[in-house]
Amino acid sequence: MPQRRAITGRSQEPRARFAEELRLLRHGRGVSLRGVAEVVGWDASQFGKMENGHTLGGPEIVEALDQYYGTGGMLLTLWELAVADPAQFKERYRRYMVLEAEAVSMWHYATSNLPGVLQTPEYAAELLKAGGLAGAELEAQVAARVGRRELLLAPDGPQFRTILSEAVLRSPLSDRGEWRAQLSHLAAMGQRTNVIIQVLLCSAGLHGLTNTDVMFLRGPGGRTVAWVETGYAGELVQETTTVDQLQLRYDRVRDTALSPGESREFIERMLEEAPCEPSI
Known part of the structure; x- marks a missing residue:
């Protein structure tokens, strides 16, 4: 399982923090966007937009990514912080x-x-x-x-x-x-x-x-x-x-x-x- 990073304590706003975590996890796994899509489902373009901060996606796709990366709910927590950010x-x-x-x-x-x-x-x-x-x-x-x-x-x-x-x-x-x-x-x-x-x-x-x-x-x-x-x-x-x-x-x-x-x-x-x- 990847080392779990702290959810709080960074200067980035929640949306950017969520997008960065997605990029780090994928790069750490050494897979392409297409590779993630083949295992998790959804379009590779959807994951690209999430990593660029253009969209947050929905809870279903985030839960699937949590399972794929073995992050124990961390991504879903970051997603909830991002969607609730005033x-x-x-x-x-x-x-x-x-x-x-x-x-x-x-x-x-x-x-x-x-x-x-x-x-x-x-x-x-x-x-x-x-x-x-x-x-x-x-x-x-x-x-x-x-x-x-x-x-x-x-x-x-x-x-x-x-x-x-x-x-x-x-x-x-x-x-x-x-x-x-x-x-x-x-x-x-x-x-x-x-x-x-x-x-x-x-x-x-x-x-x-x-x-x-x-x-x-x-x-x-x-x-x-x-x-x-x-x-x-x-x-x-x-x-x-x-x-x-x-x-x-x-x-x-x-x-x-x-x-x-x-x-x-x-x-x-x-x-x-x-x-x-x-x-x-």
Whole structure:
């Protein structure tokens, strides 16, 4: 087994530290990227991008590399530090926002929260407060999130589809009036020609995106990227093979969701059932 190096104590930021460790381990083994790919799986180009710091990959590929190099979970620990690094998250998210603004079509799956482009200010505020924001920072973030709705409202706005897990619609705001307003906004947005809303019932069971929010963006040149977000981190996925794999999972989820018409009726029923009196 290779000598295990300390995870902490280096001046490098987590992403660079992770990439360097991958390079050192492979060079120490004396194998090529193709050689690693032949044993571990995945494309050799994926490992090259990970060693160059262009992508972090996913937990499955990192666990496979841990087994290949015999590093006892060290690589997975470094990967977790890298994906959770606030500076890296902000930089990736800034890049995502640029791509979102340029997108000609977008499609999305939500596990527990409405996508930002469909949120009312009150929904955005309660969600961001739950994440620890307050004061001026909270106000700025709410304004920025609500401003993203202009993407869909513009005359030449992108085509947008979202599949909402039923859990999203079963998680109301604390204020009943604000929750009704959010449901009404959702129903109204679903009437737009460039917006398709579908609901995935809980009875559909487990699927390939059970714990993963994902937004696909197709740019003017036809290239598609994905923003994948879990409860603790987000990652901009640009590698074609990985995006294709996510798209296949998405297609299978869409196949089991209610149709747009059935989903509209589901949301309207929830709106009828939502209490009218304000919370006390």
